[in-house]
Amino acid sequence: MDRTPAPPHLTLLPGGGGSPALRPVVLGEIAASNGHERPPELAVAVGSDEGAVLGWVVVDRTGPPCWGGVTASPDLTLEDARLLARATALQAATYGLDAGSHHALVRVDPAAPAAVREHAVATVLRAAAPLGLDPTLRHDERAELAGPTTAVRGALAASSATLDTALRRAGRALAGSSCLVVGGGWLAGELTATLEDAGAGCTRLPGLPARAIADVVLLAGHRWTLDLEAAAGLRASVVAALAPGSLRRRADEELREHGAIVLPEALLAGGALVAVAAERDGAGPGEAVEAAATAARARTDALLAEAETRAESVAAVARGLLRGERC
Numbered sequence: 001m002d003r004t005p006a007p008p009h010l011t012l013l014p015g016g017g018g019s020p021a022l023r024p025v026v027l028g029e030i031a032a033s034n035g036h037e038r039p040p041e042l043a044v045a046v047g048s049d050e051g052a053v054l055g056w057v058v059v060d061r062t063g064p065p066c067w068g069g070v071t072a073s074p075d076l077t078l079e080d081a082r083l084l085a086r087a088t089a090l091q092a093a094t095y096g097l098d099a100g101s102h103h104a105l106v107r108v109d110p111a112a113p114a115a116v117r118e119h120a121v122a123t124v125l126r127a128a129a130p131l132g133l134d135p136t137l138r139h140d141e142r143a144e145l146a147g148p149t150t151a152v153r154g155a156l157a158a159s160s161a162t163l164d165t166a167l168r169r170a171g172r173a174l175a176g177s178s179c180l181v182v183g184g185g186w187l188a189g190e191l192t193a194t195l196e197d198a199g200a201g202c203t204r205l206p207g208l209p210a211r212a213i214a215d216v217v218l219l220a221g222h223r224w225t226l227d228l229e230a231a232a233g234l235r236a237s238v239v240a241a242l243a244p245g246s247l248r249r250r251a252d253e254e255l256r257e258h259g260a261i262v263l264p265e266a267l268l269a270g271g272a273l274v275a276v277a278a279e280r281d282g283a284g285p286g287e288a289v290e291a292a293a294t295a296a297r298a299r300t301d302a303l304l305a306e307a308e309t310r311a312e313s314v315a316a317v318a319r320g321l322l323r324g325e326r327c
Contacts, residue, residue: 040082046127055106055124057131060085063100067092067273070104070125070135072117081105087244091270093322094303095295097277102133136276150285151272154292155187156194158271161296163216163238164198166261169304170237175199177215180236182208188220188242208234219246226251234260241265252313261304264315271296 042059058081059066068088073080081103088101108120125135136151164174174195179202181192192202200216208217208226211233219226220242226234231251239255240263241247252262271292278288307314 040085042131043078043082044128044131045078046124053107054120054127055104056081057102057104057124057128057133058082058085059100059102059131059133060089061100063134064132066100066102066131066133067136067276068102068104068133070106070121072106072108072121074107074110076105076107078105083245087265087269088273090244090264090266090318090322091273094264094266094318095270095274095299096321097273099273099277102131104128104133104135136272150275150279150288152187152190153285153289154275155269155272156191157289157293158274158296159191159240159242159268160194160198161271161293162263162267162300163195163218163240165297165300166238166240166263166304167215170261172215172237174216177201177237179203179216179218180205180208180212180214181218181220182206182226183220183243183246185220185243188218191218191220191242212236216240218242228254231255236260238263240268242268247315249313249315252315256313262313262315263300264313264318266318267296267300267303267314270299 040058040060041062042057044057046054046057048054056078058078060082068085071084084103084105085101088103091097092099092101104124106121106124108117112120125133160174163179167174167177175198177200179192179195179200181188181202181204184204184206188204192204195216196202203214208230213235215237217234217236217239219240225245226239226247228248228250231254234255235258236255237259238261239247242265244265246265247262255262274292274295275288278291279285283291303314303317306317310317
């Protein structure tokens with residue numbers, strides 16, 4: 001486990017007997033540091049018996065249910081946990097799901113064996129159990145812990161359906177389209193395979209070249225952000241974000257000025273929540289995944305139409321849904 005000391009605004013008291021302890025993070029300091037509209041409803045650090053930070057849990061909105069994910073990574077931060085918890089809230093709002101949202105980050109040595117990394121995740125989740133959280137997707141930056149679960153398959157199906165729906169509005173289809181996948185990660189690799197199965201020709205790059213032309217550009221890296229300068233050299237029919245925070249608002253505006261349809265992460269990744277909800281309502285895994293794809297087609301059409309009516313970005317319409325606006 002990482003032995004990074006607690007930040008100055010955290011007080012981590014020993015849990016006793018080797019048990020991890022939950023200690024609150026000062027929410028006002030999170031809001032002041034990032035300038036967002038409001039802080040999350042709850043943020044806690046998980047501390048070891050020796051006082052080291054084992055991870056963070058951020059609840060953007062309380063449930064029940066309270067859905068979200070857990071990520072094992074050596075260098076993600078409390079702000080990353082906040083961003084990922086807010087992303088889940090946007091996904092739920094985009095698909096009309098009445099659910100809370102959270103995210104847990106587990107700090108663990110990337111060179112540790114898989115069993116050690118799994119134990120680290122289990123330790124943080126055990127500490128957070130009193131919060132009543134319900135992780136729908138577990139991800140390890142070195143290797144996927146959970147495999148292709150219904151949630152993952154729902155996200156992949158929704159992503160493919162969303163991209164195909166948007167392309168058809170531009171007079172194309174996913175089959176036969178060129179797709180540039182920027183960034184890395186396990187989910188990006190799975191989505192590349194899904195798009196290729198649908199007939200798209202995919203190219204994966206670690207970053208975006210100064211000038212790029214493709215039917216679809218998929219922004220898939222958590223540590224890579226499309227800014228205004230990069231957007232100016234990009235020409236595509238559809239640009240979609242798979243990772244939260246990978247597309248800045250000015251870049252969104254630039255792309256739309258050049259005729260691109262720009263899709264937020266919530267439309268693609270939100271299929272995970274739809275599939276989980278369907279499965280828990282009694283659907284089989286295959287039916288749940290198909291429900292995610294069907295919902296994605298409908299929501300993509302609805303949000304694109306609303307964005308056109310309002311002369312706003314699709315991302316702005318999705319943020320409005322989180323505030324209780326209708327679409």
